[in-house]
Amino acid sequence: MPDIKHNQAAFSLINESINKLHGIGEKSQAGFNRLKIYTIKDIIFSFPYRYEVLIPDVHNEKSVLAGTFINSGIVRTHRGKSIYKAVFKAHNGYFSCLWVNFNTNYPSSLLHTDSMYYMYGPVTKFENMPSIFHPEIINKEDIGKIRSIYTVPAGVTVAAYRKFLKEALDKGLKDISDTLPEYILDKYNFPNIKDAIKTLHYPETKENVESIVNRKHPAYVRFIYEELFYLQLVMQLKRKTYTKGIGIKFNIDKEYLEEINQIMPFKLTKGQKKVLLDIFNDMVKNKQMNRLIQGDVGSGKTIIAFISAAVAVHNGYQAVILAPTEVLAEQHYNNAEKFFSKLNINVCLLTGSVTKKNKEIIKDRLLQGEIDIIIGTHALIEEDVEFKKLGFIIADEQHRFGVHQRKILIDKGYNPDILLMTATPIPRTLAMTLYGDLDVSVIDELPPGRIPCITKAYKASQLTNAFDFVEKILNDKKKAYFIYPLIDESDKLELKAATQSYEEVKKYFSGKKVGLLHGKMKPDEKRQLLHDFKYSDMDILVSTTVVEVGVDVPEATVILIENAERFGLSQLHQLRGRVGRNDIQSYCLLVSSDKISEYGEKRIKAMLEYKDGFKLAEADLELRGQGDFFGTKQSGMPDLHFADIIKDIKIIQHVKNDVTEILEEDADLSMKKNNILYNRLKEMYKDSTSYFGIG
Ligand code: ADP
Ligand code: MG
Numbered sequence: 001m002p003d004i005k006h007n008q009a010a011f012s013l014i015n016e017s018i019n020k021l022h023g024i025g026e027k028s029q030a031g032f033n034r035l036k037i038y039t040i041k042d043i044i045f046s047f048p049y050r051y052e053v054l055i056p057d058v059h060n061e062k063s064v065l066a067g068t069f070i071n072s073g074i075v076r077t078h079r080g081k082s083i084y085k086a087v088f089k090a091h092n093g094y095f096s097c098l099w100v101n102f103n104t105n106y107p108s109s110l111l112h113t114d115s116m117y118y119m120y121g122p123v124t125k126f127e128n129m130p131s132i133f134h135p136e137i138i139n140k141e142d143i144g145k146i147r148s149i150y151t152v153p154a155g156v157t158v159a160a161y162r163k164f165l166k167e168a169l170d171k172g173l174k175d176i177s178d179t180l181p182e183y184i185l186d187k188y189n190f191p192n193i194k195d196a197i198k199t200l201h202y203p204e205t206k207e208n209v210e211s212i213v214n215r216k217h218p219a220y221v222r223f224i225y226e227e228l229f230y231l232q233l234v235m236q237l238k239r240k241t242y243t244k245g246i247g248i249k250f251n252i253d254k255e256y257l258e259e260i261n262q263i264m265p266f267k268l269t270k271g272q273k274k275v276l277l278d279i280f281n282d283m284v285k286n287k288q289m290n291r292l293i294q295g296d297v298g299s300g301k302t303i304i305a306f307i308s309a310a311v312a313v314h315n316g317y318q319a320v321i322l323a324p325t326e327v328l329a330e331q332h333y334n335n336a337e338k339f340f341s342k343l344n345i346n347v348c349l350l351t352g353s354v355t356k357k358n359k360e361i362i363k364d365r366l367l368q369g370e371i372d373i374i375i376g377t378h379a380l381i382e383e384d385v386e387f388k389k390l391g392f393i394i395a396d397e398q399h400r401f402g403v404h405q406r407k408i409l410i411d412k413g414y415n416p417d418i419l420l421m422t423a424t425p426i427p428r429t430l431a432m433t434l435y436g437d438l439d440v441s442v443i444d445e446l447p448p449g450r451i452p453c454i455t456k457a458y459k460a461s462q463l464t465n466a467f468d469f470v471e472k473i474l475n476d477k478k479k480a481y482f483i484y485p486l487i488d489e490s491d492k493l494e495l496k497a498a499t500q501s502y503e504e505v506k507k508y509f510s511g512k513k514v515g516l517l518h519g520k521m522k523p524d525e526k527r528q529l530l531h532d533f534k535y536s537d538m539d540i541l542v543s544t545t546v547v548e549v550g551v552d553v554p555e556a557t558v559i560l561i562e563n564a565e566r567f568g569l570s571q572l573h574q575l576r577g578r579v580g581r582n583d584i585q586s587y588c589l590l591v592s593s594d595k596i597s598e599y600g601e602k603r604i605k606a607m608l609e610y611k612d613g614f615k616l617a618e619a620d621l622e623l624r625g626q627g628d629f630f631g632t633k634q635s636g637m638p639d640l641h642f643a644d645i646i647k648d649i650k651i652i653q654h655v656k657n658d659v660t661e662i663l664e665e666d667a668d669l670s671m672k673k674n675n676i677l678y679n680r681l682k683e684m685y686k687d688s689t690s691y692f693g694i695g
Contacts, residue, residue, distance in 0.1 A: 031153025048148035247288030289417035295443030297577025317391025564590035565600035
C-alpha cells in the first residue's frame with residue numbers, strides 16, 4: 001500500500017518551479033531565478049526587506065494624497081525636459097502628480113476628469129504645490145494599510161509580484177512543514193512556521209510591524225533562533241565526529257611537571273595555569289583533543305605550547321609546532337632550543353629555506369624518531385614529511401591554517417591531540433557560533449608588570465611631531481619599529497616605499513642605527529636583521545608588516561605605524577602587540593593620512609579607546625558589520641538573513657545550551673521527537689550529512 005500522505009507531500013506544489021504560478025512566463029522566470037527564486041517555496045521564503053504604512057496627507061515622506069482630477073498638461077523644465085503634470089483638488093487645496101518619462105497613453109488614459117483618485121508616493125513640492133512624482137494609484141480601502149516591500153525581479157511590477165506571492169501562499173503554505181520541533185516552539189512560545197511566514201509577509205497591525213523591525217516579534221525571533229540553531233547543530237555534530245575517534249591517553253606525570261618547573265624562566269600567570277589545566281584534562285582522556293587557545297598578544301601562549309609539547313614527548317610521542325611565517329618559526333625555534341635542551345628533548349626546524357640535502361636528513365631522522373619536536377611553516381604540511389609516532393600538533397596563529405591543511409597533518413599521526421593558538425581574538429559570540437566544533441580556552445591576563453601601551457594618533461602633516469616623540473624615547477636606550485603598509489603587491493613598489501621611508505628615517509635619526517626589513521628579503525637576511533635588532537645596538541627597525549605576527553623583541557618600546565588607516569583593526573592590534581613586552585612604558589604612534597574616510601577615523605579611534613583584543617574584535621565586527629566580517633569564504637560562516645551575531649548573544653546562548661542538551665540525549669538524532677531536525681539537516685546538507693555523523 002502506498003503511503004497516501006507521503007504521496008500527497010510529493011505532489012505538493014511548493015517544490016515546483018515558480019513558472020507554475022499564473023502569469024509567470026519565461027522572461028519573468030529568468031528574472032526570478034536571478035534573485036535565486038526558483039521554486040514556489042523560494043518565493044514564500046523571500047521576506048519583505050521593509051514595510052510601509054499607507055498614511056494620508058503627510059508631506060515630505062511617502063504618503064497618500066486624495067483628490068479629484070481637474071486637468072493636465074505638459075510643462076517644460078528649464079533644462080528642456082518635458083513633464084506630464086496632472087492637478088487634483090483635495091479637501092485642503094490642490095496637489096499635482098508628475099511623470100517625467102511618459103508616453104501619449106500613459107498616464108493620460110488613467111485619469112478621468114472629476115473622478116476621485118488616491119495617489120501614493122513621496123510627497124515633495126513642485127512649483128509651490130504638494131506633488132508626487134510617479135505616484136502609484138491605490139484604492140481608498142488601502143489607506144492605513146501596511147504594505148510589504150520586496151525586491152522584485154526586473155520586468156515584474158510590484159503589483160504582479162504581490163499577486164504571485166499571494167497565489168504561492170494560498171496554494172503552498174499548507175504544505176510547508178515546520179523546521180523546528182514542537183518542544184522548541186513550546187519552550188519559547190514561538191509561532192509555528194506557517195503563522196510566522198504569514199506574519200512576516202502580512203504583519204496586519206502597526207504594532208506588529210514595529211516589533212518585526214525591532215527584531216522582537218516572536219515570528220522574527222523564531223527565524224533568528226532557527227538560523228543559529230542549525231548552524232550550532234552542525235558545528236556540534238562535526239565536533240562529535242572529530243573527537244569520536246579514540247585519541248591518545250597521555251599520562252601527566254607530576255614529577256616531570258616539577259622538572260619543567262625547575263627550568264621555567266618565570267612563574268606562570270593564573271590565566272596560563274588555567275589554560276594548561278584545560279589542556280592536561282584533554283590530554284589524559286582517550287579522546288582526541290581539539291582545543292583553541294585564545295590569548296591576547298603578549299599573554300604568553302608560547303610557553304603553554306612548549307610545556308604541553310614536552311609532556312607529549314615525555315609520553316613517547318613526537319610533536320609538531322606550526323607557525324604562519326618563517327620569521328616566527330625561527331623565533332619559536334630559538335626559544336624552543338633553549339627550553340627543550342634542558343629537558344633533553346631534540347628540536348628541529350624545517351622551513352622552505354632549509355637546503356634539500358638537510359631536508360632529507362631531517363625527514364629521515366623524523367621517521368626514525370630521532371627528532372622529538374619539529375617546528376616549521378606550511379612546508380611541513382605540504383612536504384612528504386612522515387613521522388615515527390606523531391601524537392601532538394600545535395598550530396600558532398591558527399587562523400592562517402585552513403581546515404584542509406590541518407586535516408593533512410592530523411592524518412600523518414595517530415589521532416594526535418590538536419592545540420590551536422590565536423592572538424587574533426574573535427568576539428565571544430562569534431567563537432560560540434563558529435567554533436562549535438572546538439573547545440575554547442582563554443588566557444585572560446597578561447604577565448605581571450606590564451604597563452598598558454599608550455596609543456597616540458597623528459596626521460601625516462604632523463609626522464615630524466611623531467618623529468620628535470620617538471627621538472625623545474630613544475634617548476633612553478630603547479628600540480623602535482617603524483611600520484609601513486604594503487603600498488602595492490608588486491615587488492618593486494613595496495621595496496621602493498620601504499626603502500624611501502628607510503632613507504627618510506635614517507636622515508632624521510642621524511645618530512641612530514637603522515635597519516630595513518621587508519618581505520622580499522631572503523629568509524637568511526631577515527633572520528640576521530631581526531637578530532641584530534634584538535641583540536645588537538640597532539635602534540630602529542624600518543619594516544613592512546613582516547613583523548606583524550608574534551615577533552618578540554622585549555626592548556622595543558615604541559612602534560610608529562604610517563598610513564595606519566590602511567590597516568585593519570586586528571592587524572593594528574597585532575602590530576601594537578610588538579611593544580610593551582617588558583616593564584617599561586610603551587607607545588604606539590598611529591600616523592594616518594591627512595584625509596581619511598569616516599571608517600578609517602573610527603578605526604583609529606577604536607585603537608585609542610581599547611587596549612583589549614577582545615574589545616577591539618567586537619568593535620571591528622560592529623564597524624564592519626557581520627557581512628563584511630565574514631566576507632572571506634574561509635570564515636566558514638553561511639549567510640545569515642535574520643541573525644546578527646552581535647545583537648543576538650542571548651539567543652546564541654540559548655541555542656548552544658539547547659543543542660548540547662539535544663545531542664546529549666540523542667547523539668544521532670534518531671529519536672522521533674527529533675525527526676524534524678534530522679530531516680531538515682538532510683535537506684540542507686544533502687549527502688554531506690555523513691560528514692558530521694548522522695549518515
Ligand atoms: P604571545 O601570547 O603573544 O605568543 P609570547 O608567548 O610571545 O606571547 O610571550 C610574550 C612575552 O612574555 C615573552 O617574552 C615571554 O617570555 C613573556 N612571558 C610569557 N609568560 C610570562 C609570565 N608568566 N611571566 C613573565 N613573562 C612571561
Ligand atoms: Mg605567539
